[in-house]
Amino acid sequence: MAMSFREKSIWISLISTLLIFGDYFLNILFLGGVSEEIAQSAALGLFLRALVLIIIIEIVFQGMLAISNRKEAELGANERDKLFEYKANSLGYIILVIGVFVTLGRVVFLELNPEFFTQSNTFNIPLLTAHILLFSFIFSEVVRFSAQLYYYRSGH
């Protein structure tokens, strides 16, 4: 089955998210060996780089796609596209909520048991709480995009 404009657009978002934030999280894991202060500023730098990259890539590639599929781009999302979007959003939302509750649980647990604070960060990841939240968000986005692509590919 030929891909629609919407489907191609979701593929761009999925691949760019996986590549850019995959690289980001890998780099964050490697920051475990350096001092906390350096790791934190490096993490912020990496985050800004990832943010700028994803914005540029989305603008450039989505723009190119829209130019080459002008008719479909102007048509916008039709009812089937919207239905897949709603269904996929629900799945992504579940992942995001789980991530938020895991983070909340961690914060509360460490507040009540501060002696576990150093043990809670085995890989010495800088800004761990923020990164758990960010990972939940990115993972929920990946699930959202993947679910949409699944619905399109399974021919619903």
Next chain:
Amino acid sequence: MLDFQHNYITTEVVTNMATLPIKNKIRELRFFAEEMTQQELAELVGVTRQTIMAIEKCKYSPTLEVAFKIAEVFGQSIDEVFQYESS
């Protein structure tokens, strides 16, 4: 020849009826509308070709609005184009 094609198209629609309870005769109506393409129908209705394809194969049930638009394109009433078959 026309009878054969008509029977073939009807059979094809019937074969694809295993998916959703709302069936349709879009393929047949397209054939009798001078072999209107899915793309042409999609443009007239305001959806994508993939959506028309999914509706035609009974894999996606359209909203009432789109169903009415499709019926309007072929100059038919909605129940002549779409049928609900309860199991």
